[in-house]
Amino acid sequence: MIARIIDAAVWAPNHLLTEPWRFHVVAGERRDALADAVARWLESTGAAEGAATRMRGKVMRSPVxxxxxxxxxxxxxxxILEDYAACAAAIQNMLLTAHAAVDASDARTLIAHYSTDRMIGYxxxxxYLGVQGDDRIIAMINLGYLREGVEPKQGKRNPPIVQWDWA
Ligand SMILES: Cc1cc2nc3c(=O)[nH]c(=O)nc-3n(C[C@H](O)[C@H](O)[C@H](O)COP(=O)(O)O)c2cc1C
Structure with a gap:
């Protein structure tokens, strides 16, 4: 399922087909390794303990x-701007693919959440991920099944503001 979600990403529109995206999947117990490494880094910077607790919560809130x-x-x-836009479009493909995925065996709801939590800039x-040079982590996509009895939340949307010039 995760591979399918990532495969869908690369069909995003991409000016000059630069394929600027890279994906790092951190799952299961490796989340502890990530959180431990980032916590050690936070400690080395003298950050307050709350920052590490908050970061660990963000890492552990979904299995992948x-x-x-x-x-x-x-x-x-x-x-850089166009490649960022292509990456954002790739992420939307991931969200839509996750949203469309129905696990027929138990009809669980797969949730994919787009986040630019501050830890992507640490x-x-x-x-930990081995991101080098000028490459930048632009988002973390949390994936997991919705807990039973919990309704998926959706933000409110206003009607679109459109100027029609159509004769
Ligand atoms: C670029 C970008 C960054 C986002 N960063 C965060 C984030 O850091 N934390 C978060 O809870 N949601 C984040 N979101 C998700 C939005 O908050 C979400 O779309 C909004 O809450 C509305 O929810 P809905 O799209 O499910 O209706 C981000 C979305 C985008 C496009």
């Missing part, structure tokens, strides 16, 4: 996290 990295090979601002997170 896919970190999405934008590879940055050129300083060209337009390229040097400790980059180091």
């Amino acid at each position: 996290t896919v970190f999405v990295v934008q590879a940055v090979a050129s300083p060209d601002e337009t390229r 040097a400790g997170t980059r180091e």
Whole structure:
């Protein structure tokens, strides 16, 4: 299922087909390894203990996290912006694929949550994942099944603001 979600990502529109995305899947007990490494890094920076607790909570709240990295090979601002947009489109493909997935055996609801939690900017997170150079972690996608009896939450949306110029 996770591989299918990631396979869908790469069909995002991508100017010049630069394929700027990289994916790092952290799952199961490896979440502890990630949280331990980032906690050690936080401690080395003198961060308050609460930061490590908060970070660990973010890592442990779902069984699988896919970190999405934008590879940055050129300083060209337009390229960086377009590649970021392509990565965001890739993430939307992941969310939609997860949303469409129905596990026929038990009809559980697969949730995929897009987050730019501050831990994506930590040097400790980059180091653990092996993200190098100018490449940047742009999001963490938390994946897991919704707990029984819990309704999926959805934010409110206003009607779209559209200017129609259509003769
Ligand atoms: C770029 C981006 C960053 C986001 N970062 C966070 C985040 O750090 N924490 C979080 O709880 N949700 C984050 N979200 C998810 C939005 O908050 C979510 O779409 C919103 O709560 C509405 O929920 P819904 O889309 O399920 O209706 C992010 C979404 C995007 C597009």
